[in-house]
Amino acid sequence: AQSVTQPDIHITVSEGASLELRCNYSYGATPYLFWYVQSPGQGLQLLLKYFSGDTLVQGIKGFEAEFKRSQSSFNLRKPSVHWSDAAEYFCAVGVREGFKTIFGAGTRLFVKA
Amino acid sequence: SQTIHQWPATLVQPVGSPLSLECTVEGTSNPNLYWYRQAAGRGLQLLFYSVGIGQISSEVPQNLSASRPQDRQFILSSKKLLLSDSGFYLCAWRTGNEKLFFGSGTQLSVL
Structure with missing residues (x-):
């Protein structure tokens, strides 16, 4: 069965520090991979997506993610975190059956001054 | 442009009461529609999806x-709510394998 694992429930980083959020997926075929961000009480906004091609994808707000097939991972990175990046981040895999998107449990990012 | 409307934004219902949450999409046709639930401190759980009317x-x-009486309308229902139905409900749509477009969500509290 398809699944997404985000091993870190929450992460705290200092403003200006680098960030890496981990994501591992389980899917038998070539996956479509996504990272979404959610501010409190809001819907989700897409940060970036990977369908094929270059395994390093750039997204909005200075985020990037790297697809590593051998590790079944799609980690999200940002070189310098801003206080406005504090939110919950969800990794997701798109599966062909029913065009479903399966989400991880999320990682809440706290940014300290 | 495409928009998605979800209402109400907040709902407080007693245990055993019925539920109807509505979601409508504009600016696209034949979308795939989805209902997700997000419990406090947990990820998004896919509840229902629909690839066409009915x-x-x-x-x-x-x-x-869930029901889909029209192409761009998706309804989430319950005949009798349980305490465990509390959560944040999100409607979403997409065409093909592109990204999901989410509504603003409904915070349901069952008391």
Whole structure:
């Protein structure tokens, strides 16, 4: 069965520090991979997506993610975190059956001054 | 441009009462529609999806049901709410395998 694992429930980083959020997926075929961000009480906004091609994808707000097939991972990175990046981040895999998107449990990012 | 409307934004209902949450999409046709639930401190759980009018697939057994009476309308219902139905409900749509577009969500509290 398809699944997404985000091993870190929450992460705290200092403003200006680098960030890496981990994501591992389980899917038998070539996956479509996504990272979404959610501010409190809001819907989700897409940060970036990977369908094929270059395994390093750039997204909005200075985020990037790297697809590593051998590790079944799609980690999200940002070189310098801003206080406005504090939110919950969800990794997701798109599966062909029913065009479903399966989400991880999320990682809440706290940014300290 | 495409928009998605979801209402109400907040709902407080007693245990055993019925539920109807509505979601409508504008600016696209034949979208795939989805209902997700987000419990406090947890990720998004896919509840239902629909690839066409009258076509509903349920992902998890539960006290809820969904219907799609029109191409761009998706309704989440319950005949009798349980305490465990509390959560943040998100409607979403997409065409093909592109990204999901989410509504602003409904915070449901069952008391």
